[in-house]
Amino acid sequence: MPFGWRFGGAPLISTKGGAFEGNILADMQGAVFRGGGDYARNEFIIGSDKRALLCRYASGRRNLDVQDQLTLECSGAYARYHAAMMQTLIIGKACKKHRKMHEVAREALEASEAAIMPGEPMGDVFAAHAKEFDKAGLSHARLNACGYAMGAIYNPIWVNFPMFYENNPKLMRERQVFFLHMILMDNDTDLAMCLGHSVEVSAQGAKRLSRHSPELFEL
Numbered sequence: 001m002p003f004g005w006r007f008g009g010a011p012l013i014s015t016k017g018g019a020f021e022g023n024i025l026a027d028m029q030g031a032v033f034r035g036g037g038d039y040a041r042n043e044f045i046i047g048s049d050k051r052a053l054l055c056r057y058a059s060g061r062r063n064l065d066v067q068d069q070l071t072l073e074c075s076g077a078y079a080r081y082h083a084a085m086m087q088t089l090i091i092g093k094a095c096k097k098h099r100k101m102h103e104v105a106r107e108a109l110e111a112s113e114a115a116i117m118p119g120e121p122m123g124d125v126f127a128a129h130a131k132e133f134d135k136a137g138l139s140h141a142r143l144n145a146c147g148y149a150m151g152a153i154y155n156p157i158w159v160n161f162p163m164f165y166e167n168n169p170k171l172m173r174e175r176q177v178f179f180l181h182m183i184l185m186d187n188d189t190d191l192a193m194c195l196g197h198s199v200e201v202s203a204q205g206a207k208r209l210s211r212h213s214p215e216l217f218e219l
Helices: 021-034 049-053 096-114 123-135
Strands: 045-048 068-078 081-091 147-149 160-163 177-186 191-202 205-208
Antiparallel strands (some): 045 068, 068 081
């Protein structure tokens, strides 16, 4: 089944077993341009098989296997303002471990959103994310940060200060935009599960900027 990820109202990619990563990457970047956007300040990330655990850009392209995992990270960009999203897609049938990792990642994302409020410290968001991963026995697979600010950003990267990390005392403010990323990279099983999107801080809390639902995709 092809996977259609919409960005700016335009179809983003079609993904299935046998698809070439280069074509997927071209569709990701092309969707931004077709929507009137600009180059992002960071390379788009694509990685399948064991490279799904990399969460960084790397040279070299492969064709997806009929049973595979594919991590994508991209961002819309306009006038240097960014809104990023990230997800690991399952090509074929998700195994029990993948399903559990996604379930926990979604819970961590929702817990992180619930912790976002003007005047509250950024460390609370990291703690909410870490609590969900740790109680599920996935502390070995998580990162020591779970997101960062996204403003009017210049090269070479779209990462902006400040970040969500343990005990960060920096207070969140209304109208700030943050990219929340729930990243699991289990080197014991070579399985990845990443889930993330951008949010704006409102008086009522986190407001999602993505129309993409954080569900598990099996393609």
